[in-house]
Amino acid sequence: MTAINDTLNIPRQPSAPRTFSKRYWDGTREKKVFLQYDKKTGKYQFYPRANSIYTGRRSDIEWREVSGKGEVFTFTIARRCREPFRGHEPFFIVLVTLDEGVNVMANVVNCSLEEMKIGLRMKPYWHPLPDGTNLLMFEPDRG
Amino acid sequence: MALRDAAIVAYAETKIVEKSEVDVWELSAQILEELLDKTGLEKGEIDGLILSSSQTGAGNNFWSQTTADQLSLEVDFCQMVDIGGCSPAGAVARAAAAINAGLCTTVLCLYSDTQVRENNNRPRSFALEWTQPLGYLGPPAAFGLLSKRYEHQFGLDYRALGKLAVAQREHAVLNDLACEKLRKRITVDDYINSRMINDPIRLLDSVMVCDGASGLIVTSRKNAEKKGFTKCVVPIGYGERTIYNASEAVVDPSMTGHKPAGEKAFKQAGMTPKDIASFHPYDDFIIAMMMQLEMLGFCKHGQGSAFINETDFLYTGDLPLNTGGGQISAGQVGLAGGGTNLIEAVRQLFGEGGPRQVKNTSNALVTGIGGIPYGRNWATSVVMILTPNS
Numbered sequence: 001m002t003a004i005n006d007t008l009n010i011p012r013q014p015s016a017p018r019t020f021s022k023r024y025w026d027g028t029r030e031k032k033v034f035l036q037y038d039k040k041t042g043k044y045q046f047y048p049r050a051n052s053i054y055t056g057r058r059s060d061i062e063w064r065e066v067s068g069k070g071e072v073f074t075f076t077i078a079r080r081c082r083e084p085f086r087g088h089e090p091f092f093i094v095l096v097t098l099d100e101g102v103n104v105m106a107n108v109v110n111c112s113l114e115e116m117k118i119g120l121r122m123k124p125y126w127h128p129l130p131d132g133t134n135l136l137m138f139e140p141d142r143g
Numbered sequence: 144m145a146l147r148d149a150a151i152v153a154y155a156e157t158k159i160v161e162k163s164e165v166d167v168w169e170l171s172a173q174i175l176e177e178l179l180d181k182t183g184l185e186k187g188e189i190d191g192l193i194l195s196s197s198q199t200g201a202g203n204n205f206w207s208q209t210t211a212d213q214l215s216l217e218v219d220f221c222q223m224v225d226i227g228g229c230s231p232a233g234a235v236a237r238a239a240a241a242i243n244a245g246l247c248t249t250v251l252c253l254y255s256d257t258q259v260r261e262n263n264n265r266p267r268s269f270a271l272e273w274t275q276p277l278g279y280l281g282p283p284a285a286f287g288l289l290s291k292r293y294e295h296q297f298g299l300d301y302r303a304l305g306k307l308a309v310a311q312r313e314h315a316v317l318n319d320l321a322c323e324k325l326r327k328r329i330t331v332d333d334y335i336n337s338r339m340i341n342d343p344i345r346l347l348d349s350v351m352v353c354d355g356a357s358g359l360i361v362t363s364r365k366n367a368e369k370k371g372f373t374k375c376v377v378p379i380g381y382g383e384r385t386i387y388n389a390s391e392a393v394v395d396p397s398m399t400g401h402k403p404a405g406e407k408a409f410k411q412a413g414m415t416p417k418d419i420a421s422f423h424p425y426d427d428f429i430i431a432m433m434m435q436l437e438m439l440g441f442c443k444h445g446q447g448s449a450f451i452n453e454t455d456f457l458y459t460g461d462l463p464l465n466t467g468g469g470q471i472s473a474g475q476v477g478l479a480g481g482g483t484n485l486i487e488a489v490r491q492l493f494g495e496g497g498p499r500q501v502k503n504t505s506n507a508l509v510t511g512i513g514g515i516p517y518g519r520n521w522a523t524s525v526v527m528i529l530t531p532n533s
Contacts, residue, residue, distance in 0.1 A: 007278065010278070012276050013275075013276065015272070015276075016271045016272045017272065018272065021272065043392065044392060045392050046392065047269055047272070047273050047517055053389060053390050053391075053392065054390050073292065073393070074288045074289070074291045074292035074295065074396075075288065075291055076284055076287030076288050076290075076291060076341045076342055076343075076344070077287070077339070077341065077342040078278055078279075078280065078284060078287075078341055079338075079339050079340055079341065079342070080280070080283075080340050080341075081278045081280055082278075082280065085278030088278070091278065093277055093278070093279055093284055093287075093288065093341075095288055095292075095518050097393055101392055101393060102392045102393065103392065103393050103518045105273065105274060105277060105279070105517065105518055106277060107277050107278070118291070118292070118295045129276075135276055
């Protein structure tokens with residue numbers, strides 16, 4: 001099994017919410033994933049925006065809690081980084097397609113190089129940030 | 144749009160260097176002087192100024208007018224184009240539009256950036272909130288994600304990508320203005336064995352950021368004739384698309400805005416990919432060129448590797464590719480880097496390619512790529528088809 005850094009020892013900054021993404025970050029305090037949902041089209045979107053990517057309208061958006069489970073859409077192995085990640089390579093950066101149909105970019109824990117593949121089922125792993133919010137990471141969903 | 148009522152009557156380019164010893168405005172002044180020398184124009188005849196994006200200029204909200212002031216240009220049309228790597232070709236289209244609308248007659252399109260010497264960029268985007276906390280290195284990570292997905296969907300022949308890298312290096316060796324550090328021949332094995340940055344993106348997939356400048360004079364064809372410019376290059380087709388598939392939450396990253404932009408440009412030009420004499424695609428990463436071959440219709444979607452294997456991309460070959468080395472082998476002049484692909488296309492159509500002159504100068508296709516959004520491929524795609532006036 002080829003070890004790959006889980007990045008948990010890297011010091012991270014507090015979250016930096018905008019007015020329209022605050023609901024997402026507030027949800028992470030309780031380790032919950034909240035996504036924006038467009039009421040007109042019945043579709044989700046991520047990252048949070050000030051309006052609907054489907055209709056362009058702000059008023060079509062509401063927030064819904066989701067499981068945060070999904071599968072790997074694609075991944076890369078970061079081997080050369082800037083501070084504070086420098087020296088902690090290699091580590092994964094993945095895009096995970098949540099079951100609600102949005103892609104979320106994240107780091108990965110508890111996963112070897114051999115296990116990682118496109119289509120691998122993933123579940124949330126929460127990593128505390130200094131402001132009491134949590135960073136959404138993923139680990140393989142082996143259950 | 145009467146794109147073809149405008150003409151490029153002169154081009155200029157500085158040496159591309161790892162770090163500029165002089166200020167960005169000094170490089171800009173060099174370009175202006177070379178263009179005045181080549182055209183015989185007085186500076187007062189230039190009544191429009193269009194700048195590319197610039198990491199050095201990024202700290203100034205008044206970049207185009209400040210630059211006009213620094214260069215003592217009195218103009219009736221003044222703007223900066225902020226679509227990143229698409230801005231040099233985008234500037235030519237905007238110059239043509241402004242000339243056609245009667246806003247001005249003779250435009251200096253100026254592409255200067257000294258990102259290594261002085262980077263004033265402070266991006267306000269998704270990055271601070273969504274990607275910086277992940278150790279995401281921007282473009283190399285984005286292209287790592289994109290390449291892995293492409294490989295999953297279609298398979299990816301890395302030796303085919305290496306063939307493009309080798310061809311561009313051959314061209315950089317023949318280009319005195321290319322960054323010296325990069326003017327060394329490489330082999331496909333060198334490409335394959337170069338170290339991984341963001342798997343499967345290797346060092347030799349990637350551009351090296353450099354400093355430099357380039358520029359063009361665009362005027363109305365009527366004025367070009369009046370002034371007796373016998374040699375000029377005319378844009379006959381242009382397409383531009385920003386945030387392709389904006390209304391989709393999960394996009395196929397192998398599909399890009401070059402598809403609609405290319406269809407538009409080919410239609411305007413009355414051409415098909417088979418007609419293209421030389422190809423000067425924006426090259427921030429090698430795979431981007433393969434994807435453009437697919438999206439522009441040189442081959443089918445997903446068949447890029449096979450097409451590369453059966454095509455000769457040298458300046459003597461059947462589809463000459465970035466005959467000055469492209470940005471990967473000549474150096475990326477920051478956000479003005481698209482000027483390198485564009486100027487080389489114009490140079491070839493002027494018949495001034497020197498030791499790397501292509502035989503068929505009936506046209507050239509230039510593209511741009513600009514900006515990297517979250518979880519997609521790139522923000523803006525442009526396609527421009529150029530032809531000599533004769």
